[in-house]
Amino acid sequence: TQPAKTYKLAAIFPGVINDSDYNTLGYMGAEAVKKDLGIEMAYSETVAVPDIDRVMREYIDQGYNIIWTHGGQYVNQTIELAKQFPDVVFIAEGDAKPAEMPANVWFIDRNFHIGFYGVGALAARITQTGKIGYIGGLTLPFSYAEVHAMQQAIKDSGKNVELKAVWAGDFNDPTKARQVADTMIAEGYDVLVGSLNNGMLGVFEAAKATTDKKILVTAKYTDKTSIAPDNYVTSLLYDFVKPMKDIVGKIQAGEKGGYYPLGFDTGVSLQTPFKNVDPAVEEEMKAVINDLVSGKIQVVKDTSEIK
Amino acid sequence: MNEFWLTIISYAKLILLTIVPFVLAGQGTMLGGRTGIFNVAQEGIMLVGASVGFLVSFLTGSNALGMLAAMLAGGLFGLALAYFTTHLRMDQFVIGLALFFIGVGLSTLLPKIIIGVTLTPPLIPTLKDIPIPGLSQIPVIGEIFFKQNVLVYFSILLSIGLWWYLYRTQAGMELRAVGENPQAADSLGVNVPRARYWTAILGGMLMGLAGAYLPMVYTGTFTENMVKGRGWLAIALTFFGGWKPDTILYGALFFALIEVLAYRVQVLGTAIPYQFLLMLPYLATILVMMFSFRKARVPAFLGQNYDREKRAL
Amino acid sequence: MNAPILLHMRGVSKAFGSTQALQDVSFELRQREIHGLLGGNGAGKTTLMNILFGLYRADAGEIFLNDQPIHISGPKDAITHRINMVHQHFLQVGSFTVLENILIGAPRKNRWNNRYDAEIQKIRTLQERFGLEVPLDALIEDLPMGMRQKVEILKALYRGVQVLILDEPTTNLTPQEVDALFQSLRVMVQEGLSVVFITHKLREVMSVCDRITVLRNGRNILTLDRKEASEEAFVRAMVGESMDMSRSVIFAHAGQDLPAPAPVPLLRLEGITTAPDEGSVALKNVSFEVREGEIFGIAGVAGNGQRELAEVVMGLLPVQAGQILLRHQALPHPDSRRGLKGDFAYIPEDRLHDGFLPRATVAHNLILGLHRRPPYSNGRVIDWKTVHARALDLIAQYNIKASGPEDMGGNLSGGNIQRVMVARAFSAAAPVLVAHNPTRGLDIPSMDLVYQRLLERKRQGQATLLISEDLDELMLMSDRIGVLYKGELLGIVERPAFEKYTIGQMMSGIRPQA
Amino acid sequence: MKKSNGLLKIARAVLPYLLAVVAAFAAAGVFIALMGFDVFKAYGTILFTSFRTPNGFVQTLLKFVPLVLQALAFTIPLTAGKFNIGGEGQLLVGATAATVAGIVFAQLPPILLVPLVLLAGVLGGALWGLIPGWLLYRFGINEILTTVLLNFVSFNLVNYVCTGPLRDPAAGHPTTIAIGQNGWLPMLINNPPLHSGILLAILVVAVVYYAITRTVSGYELVATGANPRAAGVFGINTRWMFIASLVIAGGVGGLSGALEVAGVQHRLIEGMQHNFLVLGLIIGLIAKGNNLAVPFVAFFISVLEVGASAMQRTLMIPVEMVFIVEALILVFVLLSDLVQKRVS
Ligand SMILES: Nc1ncnc2c1ncn2[C@@H]1O[C@H](COP(=O)(O)OP(=O)(O)OP(=O)(O)O)[C@@H](O)[C@H]1O
Numbered sequence A: 001t002q003p004a005k006t007y008k009l010a011a012i013f014p015g016v017i018n019d020s021d022y023n024t025l026g027y028m029g030a031e032a033v034k035k036d037l038g039i040e041m042a043y044s045e046t047v048a049v050p051d052i053d054r055v056m057r058e059y060i061d062q063g064y065n066i067i068w069t070h071g072g073q074y075v076n077q078t079i080e081l082a083k084q085f086p087d088v089v090f091i092a093e094g095d096a097k098p099a100e101m102p103a104n105v106w107f108i109d110r111n112f113h114i115g116f117y118g119v120g121a122l123a124a125r126i127t128q129t130g131k132i133g134y135i136g137g138l139t140l141p142f143s144y145a146e147v148h149a150m151q152q153a154i155k156d157s158g159k160n161v162e163l164k165a166v167w168a169g170d171f172n173d174p175t176k177a178r179q180v181a182d183t184m185i186a187e188g189y190d191v192l193v194g195s196l197n198n199g200m201l202g203v204f205e206a207a208k209a210t211t212d213k214k215i216l217v218t219a220k221y222t223d224k225t226s227i228a229p230d231n232y233v234t235s236l237l238y239d240f241v242k243p244m245k246d247i248v249g250k251i252q253a254g255e256k257g258g259y260y261p262l263g264f265d266t267g268v269s270l271q272t273p274f275k276n277v278d279p280a281v282e283e284e285m286k287a288v289i290n291d292l293v294s295g296k297i298q299v300v301k302d303t304s305e306i307k
Numbered sequence B: 001m002n003e004f005w006l007t008i009i010s011y012a013k014l015i016l017l018t019i020v021p022f023v024l025a026g027q028g029t030m031l032g033g034r035t036g037i038f039n040v041a042q043e044g045i046m047l048v049g050a051s052v053g054f055l056v057s058f059l060t061g062s063n064a065l066g067m068l069a070a071m072l073a074g075g076l077f078g079l080a081l082a083y084f085t086t087h088l089r090m091d092q093f094v095i096g097l098a099l100f101f102i103g104v105g106l107s108t109l110l111p112k113i114i115i116g117v118t119l120t121p122p123l124i125p126t127l128k129d130i131p132i133p134g135l136s137q138i139p140v141i142g143e144i145f146f147k148q149n150v151l152v153y154f155s156i157l158l159s160i161g162l163w164w165y166l167y168r169t170q171a172g173m174e175l176r177a178v179g180e181n182p183q184a185a186d187s188l189g190v191n192v193p194r195a196r197y198w199t200a201i202l203g204g205m206l207m208g209l210a211g212a213y214l215p216m217v218y219t220g221t222f223t224e225n226m227v228k229g230r231g232w233l234a235i236a237l238t239f240f241g242g243w244k245p246d247t248i249l250y251g252a253l254f255f256a257l258i259e260v261l262a263y264r265v266q267v268l269g270t271a272i273p274y275q276f277l278l279m280l281p282y283l284a285t286i287l288v289m290m291f292s293f294r295k296a297r298v299p300a301f302l303g304q305n306y307d308r309e310k311r312a313l
Numbered sequence C: 001m002n003a004p005i006l007l008h009m010r011g012v013s014k015a016f017g018s019t020q021a022l023q024d025v026s027f028e029l030r031q032r033e034i035h036g037l038l039g040g041n042g043a044g045k046t047t048l049m050n051i052l053f054g055l056y057r058a059d060a061g062e063i064f065l066n067d068q069p070i071h072i073s074g075p076k077d078a079i080t081h082r083i084n085m086v087h088q089h090f091l092q093v094g095s096f097t098v099l100e101n102i103l104i105g106a107p108r109k110n111r112w113n114n115r116y117d118a119e120i121q122k123i124r125t126l127q128e129r130f131g132l133e134v135p136l137d138a139l140i141e142d143l144p145m146g147m148r149q150k151v152e153i154l155k156a157l158y159r160g161v162q163v164l165i166l167d168e169p170t171t172n173l174t175p176q177e178v179d180a181l182f183q184s185l186r187v188m189v190q191e192g193l194s195v196v197f198i199t200h201k202l203r204e205v206m207s208v209c210d211r212i213t214v215l216r217n218g219r220n221i222l223t224l225d226r227k228e229a230s231e232e233a234f235v236r237a238m239v240g241e242s243m244d245m246s247r248s249v250i251f252a253h254a255g256q257d258l259p260a261p262a263p264v265p266l267l268r269l270e271g272i273t274t275a276p277d278e279g280s281v282a283l284k285n286v287s288f289e290v291r292e293g294e295i296f297g298i299a300g301v302a303g304n305g306q307r308e309l310a311e312v313v314m315g316l317l318p319v320q321a322g323q324i325l326l327r328h329q330a331l332p333h334p335d336s337r338r339g340l341k342g343d344f345a346y347i348p349e350d351r352l353h354d355g356f357l358p359r360a361t362v363a364h365n366l367i368l369g370l371h372r373r374p375p376y377s378n379g380r381v382i383d384w385k386t387v388h389a390r391a392l393d394l395i396a397q398y399n400i401k402a403s404g405p406e407d408m409g410g411n412l413s414g415g416n417i418q419r420v421m422v423a424r425a426f427s428a429a430a431p432v433l434v435a436h437n438p439t440r441g442l443d444i445p446s447m448d449l450v451y452q453r454l455l456e457r458k459r460q461g462q463a464t465l466l467i468s469e470d471l472d473e474l475m476l477m478s479d480r481i482g483v484l485y486k487g488e489l490l491g492i493v494e495r496p497a498f499e500k501y502t503i504g505q506m507m508s509g510i511r512p513q514a
Numbered sequence D: 001m002k003k004s005n006g007l008l009k010i011a012r013a014v015l016p017y018l019l020a021v022v023a024a025f026a027a028a029g030v031f032i033a034l035m036g037f038d039v040f041k042a043y044g045t046i047l048f049t050s051f052r053t054p055n056g057f058v059q060t061l062l063k064f065v066p067l068v069l070q071a072l073a074f075t076i077p078l079t080a081g082k083f084n085i086g087g088e089g090q091l092l093v094g095a096t097a098a099t100v101a102g103i104v105f106a107q108l109p110p111i112l113l114v115p116l117v118l119l120a121g122v123l124g125g126a127l128w129g130l131i132p133g134w135l136l137y138r139f140g141i142n143e144i145l146t147t148v149l150l151n152f153v154s155f156n157l158v159n160y161v162c163t164g165p166l167r168d169p170a171a172g173h174p175t176t177i178a179i180g181q182n183g184w185l186p187m188l189i190n191n192p193p194l195h196s197g198i199l200l201a202i203l204v205v206a207v208v209y210y211a212i213t214r215t216v217s218g219y220e221l222v223a224t225g226a227n228p229r230a231a232g233v234f235g236i237n238t239r240w241m242f243i244a245s246l247v248i249a250g251g252v253g254g255l256s257g258a259l260e261v262a263g264v265q266h267r268l269i270e271g272m273q274h275n276f277l278v279l280g281l282i283i284g285l286i287a288k289g290n291n292l293a294v295p296f297v298a299f300f301i302s303v304l305e306v307g308a309s310a311m312q313r314t315l316m317i318p319v320e321m322v323f324i325v326e327a328l329i330l331v332f333v334l335l336s337d338l339v340q341k342r343v344s
């Protein structure tokens, strides 16, 4: 009823916006909001955990009234602050609906596991040695969920392949990731599924450095063809343009909070056409992906520990 | 060749691949220490080396230039350390820490300024293995030792060379004298400041190269803080390497073995949480020091500054 | 014989921070002469020669060699002019062999190998010529002082010298070894060398030198031919008018009429035996007692267990056998807190390492070891008011040259550091004092002050264990002197039966025949 | 007369710092200008953000708490001549212990739980300081190495705890669930939030200063640092001093972690140590190990840090720039020493 008030968006990123990865996606989302919705936007890079509360408050001081924290490490403090500033809207990200959700919080659930069913199905079909390696950063709930989803896919594919999950201990240490990947290759794993940020680069280098056999790699978030054209298969693409435009739009329409799960309908997709994969597999996978998107395949979100 | 040998070979290659940054940084530390200069800025210098090395080879498209630049940058840090300690006689640890801070800052600042925002990751081609004609044909041995990248060869030859220089030549004997008792060396006409300068600079260059190794071989790109404590491990290595080139090489092999095995255990599957496997290199280092540290013969003058006209207080 | 002048230093001045070490000093050296350079501590002897050898850079002055002005900017230059120096504290690499120590910096055709056959030959011939037998492949740190000095001389000869400087070469030698050294000096002079011989011991100078130059407070007072001068002349020159001789212990020869100690033993060592470990001499079954009002002297060549003895008495060094009794009470051992408890005071031999806090204030230094007891503290909190007052008092009493109690220890001169050591020890007023080379680095007036304080203690019936490498000092102050050799107490002589050469014999390990 | 002397003394002490700061800013300014930014605007932001808004000031105080404690964790052993580079490890282990205590005993009333949480943090940190202390005492291992290496061990320890049974399923990041409300530090101000930990930090500063300058143990610590050999000869148990100083430092470091948990995060979060260690070292070194100077330097650095992120946000100048300014200040402060020596 009252005239739509003007909104200013502040986006806060855990890493540098030019990582051509998770932060870049966020940056593009924020840019889109700025361009397409004509909303004033400012952002902060590499905001450390101890600083997040301060940075959010500084933005609020400056009259920003939509605060988006683009990372799971911020979710708790974002919600805490939301309670203190009811007329500022907060957008938080995480992997499971938080226990308490103030009315002025939008929660983006990243639902990584759904896409990883597809990755698993693909990996099962392209491994020669029958050994698939999943390289994660840390044993976070979403990582477990990803691995379980892959297991579900492998089971459904009826193929007899082994899936091994290992952890580099860090999503952003390419050197460690490289060493893990080297080890897996030495142990005969020929398909490496990366669920890392900067670490991904180490996995690709390991694959490139292997000359005596062909190592295939899948990645996450963005198209990484250019890094290793001969080893790259696909990537589980994410997108924050549509989600952010949706949410900010809703905010403008007066919807101050809500739950926003990411999925195939919001821009998540398995990058096609696959690289370095024979067309037959490409065909099989089309069906799988369709069933996924249509919801015919229900991917179980299982965050229990991997033994 | 059967499965077993293939595994052996690939692990042996991995170990050699892993020792390089430790050997380079360790020998660099040892070299400075031999004239009494105790560099504690490795972590920072390696970061700068990684950053500069990556940037230059990214801009020029030449890894050789990149490594050269990394060594130059490291050399500058060595020069600064030598100047502040040998010339201005300031505390080596304090200056070392200051250089470490500057290194950390510069390493992330430079890429931001020079490359800025790109939407595809800036990548450089990593170093290719260079098979040594003939030798690389030898079964197993050839595969392991003579199909490596240039820096693996370099770090091993460097260790041998340094050992020969320090223990088989008069020049090296005089250099060691500087680190043991500079006043004695000085009173016999050895140019102590010169020795301290060049060892500190060359040491810095080696650390810079050690840093450059990470993007050049492991990752093809620079990422913030990518050295992740290897600089500090190099100092530890130098201590339990007894400040000797040969034992430092063995020490590095031991390190690499631990690292590689830690990952292998994880891949083969184990009840031990991976976080504890990742602690292994650090814990093993401490463990080894418990038994080797007292015995390690440290250069007598390590960490001190020599002033001809000042009597030791 | 007036041989031509080989070397001439003219108008040399040098300042270290505030101290003017040398003020317009001139010095000339004739060919084939042994020239004594005489002066108290801190007179500038070492500084002058360090300048000649290029270790210190002179603020002013010039040097002529055979009437040619030469410029020496570092030892390298000095060596090329065949000037060489044997330092007071040997400059040697302990972990290297004798051979390596000689060859450091020696010019070679090919510096990229370590085949030293030719060099070894050359060294052997030198050793024969001057009778300097040393095993070339022995590690320096394993050699006794006498040997290490030979190495030092070999280093000089190997590089070919015409001017050889010896800085207090006799400090660590027995009278016998001293004679031997003087022998080889004479040989060298016959071979055409000229020798500068630094010392503050008059008798030595008189026995070997052809000419003698005396320095005092950085000025050269006089240069005389030995023949045409008397001891008194030199003493005057060294000490200066400043000092009031009448109250002086040194010149009053107070030793003779010291009050005899009471026969009551205060400190007693019984069969003390310590474990041998590298770098230190083991004490072997050492027993003696120090009585009330007694000064018990320990003589011996440096490094024969003096340090170990002092540390055992202070409870720092564990023993394998034997015990220490204070007033017939066996003391717990080892017990590094012994000093803290107030019965023992200590003047350590190595003041810089064992006694001094360069990075703390003079006040901090003056209460080290006394800091847990009144008046300085109640055991928990330090009463800095009192500390400050006392510090000012001590600084005045012992005329310690410092800007005040808050002055940093590092700014003090060696002599003043020693004064701090002494002031601290005497202010503890402990029944037992272990004084190791208490006058090292002190000029004669301050030396005298220490002696006066020692006599005061004596009168108050306190016991003093006086360990010294200066035999004259021991014979002047002690009631009895025990001689240490390789950790054994070879014998005890009683005043007035002191006799330099018999004590010297014991110092070199020859037992007195009972 | 006397008073003016005192002032003169203070001026003498402060002047070199001011010069160093100016010099550092000038040097870095050239760099910033070359990068094509507005130097004055940048420095304006850096220096005044803390004082423009109440939030800015409160945030500065919140930074000050961990930084001053980290600095003390460095300077306390430094007094005894030992380098503790393990502040962040001690912070993390302290934070871990505090978190576990805060979760396990969540039901206790505040009067019990708050002290318990802090105590747990102190003990955790002290333990992490004891290990290098013991390794030094028993095996003579260089403490610089052991303290640093233990940092890396602590990172993995935190990862383990944050992804283990106490993990927070909602956060896509290694985080534990929150500690009991009763364990949260009482607030001095609610909005912007200023927790009472700052009082505790200031208290610690005062106690440390008093203990080192006035007590016998403090004297023995100083003596040990000034010359361990001599201190030992005169009855001070120097090896014990080394251990004690490292343990106390660990405790202080642990407290900084506990305060972050109980006062700010209310949970253990991977990365919560950020760059506190390095800043703590810089502060301790700029203060030249003088515990009286530490709080002032720490506050100044906090101002810079808060200003830095504002600068990065408003002018898009990389934060590292400020880090370099800080390092430069250190170098210039060190140089100013020499200058003083030369002059006097
Ligand atoms: N390296 C130095 N730094 C500072 N002051 C010095 C240095 N060397 C000598 N001095 C000062 O110069 C003066 C002369 O010292 P020098 O060592 O020449 O005396 P010396 O005659 O050799 O005394 P000693 O008999 O103790 O050897 C003394 O005041 C001494 O403190």
Ligand SMILES: Nc1ncnc2c1ncn2[C@@H]1O[C@H](COP(=O)(O)OP(=O)(O)OP(=O)(O)O)[C@@H](O)[C@H]1O
Pocket (backbone or CB within 6 Å): B310, B311, B312, B313, C016, C017, C018, C019, C041, C042, C043, C410, C411, C412, C413, C414, C415, C416, C441, C442, C443
């Ligand atoms: N290691 C040193 N570095 C710099 N200056 C020193 C050093 N040692 C002494 N000094 C300075 O040199 C001056 C004399 O020092 P030194 O110890 O040689 O005096 P000294 O002649 O032995 O003392 P004294 O004349 O009382 O016996 C002192 O004022 C001191 O400030």
Ligand SMILES: [Mg+2]
Pocket (backbone or CB within 6 Å): C041, C042, C414, C415, C441
């Ligand atoms: Mg002197």
Ligand SMILES: [Mg+2]
Pocket (backbone or CB within 6 Å): C045, C046, C047, C088, C167
């Ligand atoms: Mg002298």
